[in-house]
Amino acid sequence: MWGKDYQTAHHNLLYDTGPSYSADADSGNRIIAPYLRAAGISHLDGMIVTHNDNDHSGGAISVLQEVPTGWFASSLPADNAIVAVAPQPRRCYAGQHWQWDGVRFDMLHPAWQSYDVEKLKDNDRGCVLKITSRFGSLLLPADIESSSEQALVEAQSDALAADVLVVPHHGSKTSSTPDFIARVHPKIAIFTTGYRNRFGHPKAEVVARYKDAGSRIYRSDEDGAVLLDFGKTGISANAWRKTAHRYWDEAG
Ligand SMILES: [Zn+2]
Structure with a gap:
């Protein structure tokens, strides 16, 4: 859904940018750019648009x-x-990797050869990124569906394990196969879903799979933006709407 800004000590990466609503209104100029300005982020080192x-x-x-x-x-x-x-436009493909401020970024998908497969669904071309820091890891699988999950389980099995997962394809039942969840085994699973979206995301059965795997669940339709911080004290996740609400309650 909306863009996700990832910040290491001195670098910023934007992963996806959300929708456009009309000719002159989109989540870039209405949400992301204002958010970056408010956060004091004046430039992006890189931007990834997954598909x-x-x-x-x-x-x-x-x-x-x-x-x-x-x-x-x-x-x-x-x-x-x-x-x-x-x-500096470039394709994303499995094997790309870089390091910023001691944080490692690994592109796990799609395979370079997949660009020759014309019939491949856009969802299955998604740039899947794993971010690994000393304090924890995060997997960003965009909207990949079950066949891509299976390919990752087979080819990138060890790389899939992550503390935090942004659930593939907004919690659609096209994705989050049991094998994939078992391999990632996230402590925190974040569903990026629009409030009362027309797709009915996330599917209850998919949410249940993560709960059964022991994951703590966040949903952007209920929690708003989810702010993650990886640091010496562990991984903290803060739901913007709940944090703001709590503050409001205390203030009132
Ligand atoms: Zn999507």
Whole structure:
């Protein structure tokens, strides 16, 4: 859904940019750029747009216009309008990796050869990113579906384990196969779902799978933005809406 900003000590990465709503309103200019400004983030080292779906790519051009950005990685076709205006555009593919401030970033998917498979669904081209710090790890599988999950379980089995998972495809039943969940085994599972979205995400049976696996559940439709902090005291997750609400209750 909305973009996710990942900040190490001195670097910032934006992973997906949320939807556009109309010709001049999108989550890039209405939510992400204002959020970055408020957070004092004046530039992005990199931006990743995982795949060619409005709910992930719709805000990208606005963010690129408003926030200086170092490089851009995606699975978008080369003739896409975003790629045309992006700085240093490149494909995402399994095997890319880099390190910022002691935090490691590994792209686990898609395989480079998958770009030759014309019929592949956009969801299954999603740039799957694993972020590993001394204090914990995070897996971002975008909207991959069951066949990609299976491929990852087979080819990247060890890399899948993560403390925090942003649940694939917004908790759709196309995804979150039992094998995949068992391999990731997240302590925290975050569902990025729009409030009363027309897809009925997340599916109750999918939420139940994570609860059965012992994961703590966050949902953006109920919790608002979820702020994660990885540090010496462990991983803290704060639901923006609940934190704000609590403050309001105490103040009142
Ligand atoms: Zn999506």
